[in-house]
Amino acid sequence: MLLFEFATTHLYQLKSSCPGTKARRGSLNTDHGTIETPIFMPVGTHGTVKAVTQEQLRSDIKAQIILGNTYHLYLRPGTDIISMAGGLHTFNGWDRPILTDSGGYQVFSLSNNRKLHERGAEFKSHLDGSAHLFTPENVVDIQRALGSDIMMVLDECPPYPSDHSYAKTSMELTHRWALRGRKAFLETQERYGHRQHQFGIVQGCTFGDLRRDSAKAIADMDFEGNAIGGLSVGEPTDILYEMTDFTTDHLPAHKARYLMGVGTPQNLLECVARGIDMFDCVMPTRNARNGMLFTRNGSINLRNSKWKTVFESADPGFESELCQEYSLAYLHHLFRCQEILGLTLASVHNLQFYVWLMQQIRDRLDAGDFHTWYPGMVERVGRKI
Amino acid sequence: MLLFEFATTHLYQLKSSCPGTKARRGSLNTDHGTIETPIFMPVGTHGTVKAVTQEQLRSDIKAQIILGNTYHLYLRPGTDIISMAGGLHTFNGWDRPILTDSGGYQVFSLSNNRKLHERGAEFKSHLDGSAHLFTPENVVDIQRALGSDIMMVLDECPPYPSDHSYAKTSMELTHRWALRGRKAFLETQERYGHRQHQFGIVQGCTFGDLRRDSAKAIADMDFEGNAIGGLSVGEPTDILYEMTDFTTDHLPAHKARYLMGVGTPQNLLECVARGIDMFDCVMPTRNARNGMLFTRNGSINLRNSKWKTVFESADPGFESELCQEYSLAYLHHLFRCQEILGLTLASVHNLQFYVWLMQQIRDRLDAGDFHTWYPGMVERVGRKI
Numbered sequence: 039m040l041l042f043e044f045a046t047t048h049l050y051q052l053k054s055s056c057p058g059t060k061a062r063r064g065s066l067n068t069d070h071g072t073i074e075t076p077i078f079m080p081v082g083t084h085g086t087v088k089a090v091t092q093e094q095l096r097s098d099i100k101a102q103i104i105l106g107n108t109y110h111l112y113l114r115p116g117t118d119i120i121s122m123a124g125g126l127h128t129f130n131g132w133d134r135p136i137l138t139d140s141g142g143y144q145v146f147s148l149s150n151n152r153k154l155h156e157r158g159a160e161f162k163s164h165l166d167g168s169a170h171l172f173t174p175e176n177v178v179d180i181q182r183a184l185g186s187d188i189m190m191v192l193d194e195c196p197p198y199p200s201d202h203s204y205a206k207t208s209m210e211l212t213h214r215w216a217l218r219g220r221k222a223f224l225e226t227q228e229r230y231g232h233r234q235h236q237f238g239i240v241q242g243c244t245f246g247d248l249r250r251d252s253a254k255a256i257a258d259m260d261f262e263g264n265a266i267g268g269l270s271v272g273e274p275t276d277i278l279y280e281m282t283d284f285t286t287d288h289l290p291a292h293k294a295r296y297l298m299g300v301g302t303p304q305n306l307l308e309c310v311a312r313g314i315d316m317f318d319c320v321m322p323t324r325n326a327r328n329g330m331l332f333t334r335n336g337s338i339n340l341r342n343s344k345w346k347t348v349f350e351s352a353d354p355g356f357e358s359e360l361c362q363e364y365s366l367a368y369l370h371h372l373f374r375c376q377e378i379l380g381l382t383l384a385s386v387h388n389l390q391f392y393v394w395l396m397q398q399i400r401d402r403l404d405a406g407d408f409h410t411w412y413p414g415m416v417e418r419v420g421r422k423i
Numbered sequence: 424m425l426l427f428e429f430a431t432t433h434l435y436q437l438k439s440s441c442p443g444t445k446a447r448r449g450s451l452n453t454d455h456g457t458i459e460t461p462i463f464m465p466v467g468t469h470g471t472v473k474a475v476t477q478e479q480l481r482s483d484i485k486a487q488i489i490l491g492n493t494y495h496l497y498l499r500p501g502t503d504i505i506s507m508a509g510g511l512h513t514f515n516g517w518d519r520p521i522l523t524d525s526g527g528y529q530v531f532s533l534s535n536n537r538k539l540h541e542r543g544a545e546f547k548s549h550l551d552g553s554a555h556l557f558t559p560e561n562v563v564d565i566q567r568a569l570g571s572d573i574m575m576v577l578d579e580c581p582p583y584p585s586d587h588s589y590a591k592t593s594m595e596l597t598h599r600w601a602l603r604g605r606k607a608f609l610e611t612q613e614r615y616g617h618r619q620h621q622f623g624i625v626q627g628c629t630f631g632d633l634r635r636d637s638a639k640a641i642a643d644m645d646f647e648g649n650a651i652g653g654l655s656v657g658e659p660t661d662i663l664y665e666m667t668d669f670t671t672d673h674l675p676a677h678k679a680r681y682l683m684g685v686g687t688p689q690n691l692l693e694c695v696a697r698g699i700d701m702f703d704c705v706m707p708t709r710n711a712r713n714g715m716l717f718t719r720n721g722s723i724n725l726r727n728s729k730w731k732t733v734f735e736s737a738d739p740g741f742e743s744e745l746c747q748e749y750s751l752a753y754l755h756h757l758f759r760c761q762e763i764l765g766l767t768l769a770s771v772h773n774l775q776f777y778v779w780l781m782q783q784i785r786d787r788l789d790a791g792d793f794h795t796w797y798p799g800m801v802e803r804v805g806r807k808i
Binding site: 084085086087088089090091092093110114115119122123124128129130131346347349359363364365367368370371372374375377378379381382383 | 469470471472473474475477478495499500504507508509513514516731732744748749750752753755759760762764767768
């Protein structure tokens with residue numbers, strides 16, 4: 039009885055729609071708080087967003103939700119340790135919502151160290167070569183132990199390019215796994231007293247007919263939300279946009295839509311316009327560690343020696359410690375000396391920028407002029423300074 | 424006229440003395456603020472305290488003063504860049520006092536890549552092998568360009584062990600350099616409108632007669648403060664304490680005494696008791712990056728697998744983000760995964776601990792019971808948990 043109630047809880051609330059695009063303003067109601075959408079979710083692979091303290095994540099970045107990677111957490115510290123801690127929220131001290139992926143994407147990235155069966159995905163740990171098996175059922179169990187607010191089903195993420203035949207075979211396996219994963223979810227209970235929700239994943243590579251079939255099949259399984267996987271894996275940007283646009287046409291309006299692993303600031307703007315509510319990507323933090331800053335006027339490569347004597351802020355009016363307190367010359371110096379402070383300041387700044395951008399998007403949706411505002415913003419944030 | 428005024432400015436004010444030890448309570452009056460002594464100064468080699476943001480340094484750690492290394496800053500970003508920025512305070516955004524060393528210690532650490540002359544120390548950069556010369560005069564010029572509140576004279580820091588004959592020859596060179604450095608300081612002006620002060624450095628290795636002679640010689644040169652160099656270079660701890668105790672007997676009471684490169688929490692307590700006012704050391708930050716935490720109950724090695732399932736704080740009552748928000752199990756996990764967050768949390772925590780310890784010392788000196796309190800504290804913080 040209780041299980042059925044959980045399965046039909048309305049996680050997503052659609053508040054308004056953009057009059058000129060497919061953009062949506064909504065919210066996600068979780069037991070760890072309400073998430074205003076569209077939203078960007080910082081990635082915390084090992085239960086930590088790289089180079090950022092939880093205090094910076096809460097107070098400076100104002101993240102509403104973070105991600106954890108099931109593959110990494112399953113291997114280290116291990117599901118047993120996180121269970122003993124009372125779940126990932128208790129383990130890492132993050133008391134706002136957490137989404138965990140299914141581990142599928144990481145396993146498929148292991149290429150030579152994994153084998154695919156009907157039953158699941160066999161793989162060897164990148165850490166010690168030990169053998170493991172992920173099944174649609176046990177990744178539900180693992181995510182029950184992690185206690186994420188939103189968990190993902192196991193899927194196969196085929197590479198780009200894939201031919202139609204492989205893409206179809208792979209998609210069909212993903213659908214069978216999704217059914218098994220949904221069943222496992224409905225037959226198990228949350229462990230820490232807060233609700234968990236499960237999202238299905240649409241696949242189909244770059245083929246419109248497969249994306250349509252997959253969207254319908256996944257939507258029919260009645261997950262609490264629907265994700266689009268298998269994009270941003272090397273395909274041209276116009277195909278990313280086309281597939282996203284096409285897929286959201288076949289997803290129900292009353293559930294959240296999550297575009298996995300996307301993307302640049304321009305990608306976020308363009309895909310919000312195509313009906314996406316949720317994003318995650320390592321780009322703001324990974325690029326930060328490579329000295330790349332996102333700003334309101336375009337991106338900056340801090341390693342470029344042209345900044346050596348530029349004693350000005352990267353973006354004087356922007357509210358980040360990096361912009362308010364340090365010059366480009368100092369930041370260039372930090373990256374030249376490989377100082378950890380450079381990694382930290384750039385990581386916090388880039389996440390603040392992504393969160394700021396999503397807030398702008400929500401504000402424009404609330405004001406009703408997102409559709410006239412976003413093309414200029416795409417051009418502006420896409421510049422290279 | 425102005426130069427003479429600067430030279431005789433009273434930097435240090437002795438407020439009270441401990442009735443049972445040689446410990447002193449005082450303050451240093453700089454143009455970037457008053458520093459309460461005894462004090463520990465976090466080391467910011469490249470103009471950044473490793474893994475710590477300036478905001479954390481100000482708000483969480485509450486550092487009163489930080490160090491910069493002349494050798495490193497001279498090579499990167501270079502004195503010219505810092506001059507163009509308007510000094511180190513402007514370059515790195517730290518508006519409280521800064522002390523810079525003379526570069527001597529780093530040059531002498533290069534062993535095979537440096538040559539000692541009467542004129543100065545020739546060395547090859549550890550970065551690109553380029554040839555450079557530090558003289559007692561040009562390290563004053565460089566530190567004028569850096570704009571540190573307190574600068575150090577060039578000295579030779581002989582290794583441990585050294586024989587008496589080498590130690591004496593080296594000490595005499597240090598004294599000749601100190602005279603030249605003092606002259607250069609008095610003949611040059613500050614560049615950024617705030618006062619700079621110069622400290623002499625006592626050498627003499629582990630020989631009491633040389634330490635006494637050196638203390639008297641350096642004291643006679645009338646620097647604004649006196650430092651003890653050449654200790655904490657590998658000698659046994661009892662010799663460090665003995666030499667410190669012996670040297671402070673021969674230093675004037677109305678000037679600050681700075682023990683360079685020291686040390687453990689126990690070292691700080693013991694050397695305050697022997698009349699030291701100022702300390703610097705990379706230990707809190709370097710050990711933090713190796714997973715070693717200092718706490719009020721002793722030190723903790725976070726890499727030890729015994730913490731894997733300990734879901735408790737390292738020191739529940741201590742006011743650091745690390746102690747207030749994370750368990751030992753989570754911190755162990757961060758170090759195992761080589762996550763930057765581990766380095767940051769441990770670095771901030773260890774500096775908070777050092778600053779806290781110095782505050783305790785000052786409080787006990789103000790209360791008049793430092794001498795009865797500190798032996799128990801030495802025992803307590805010296806434990807291994």
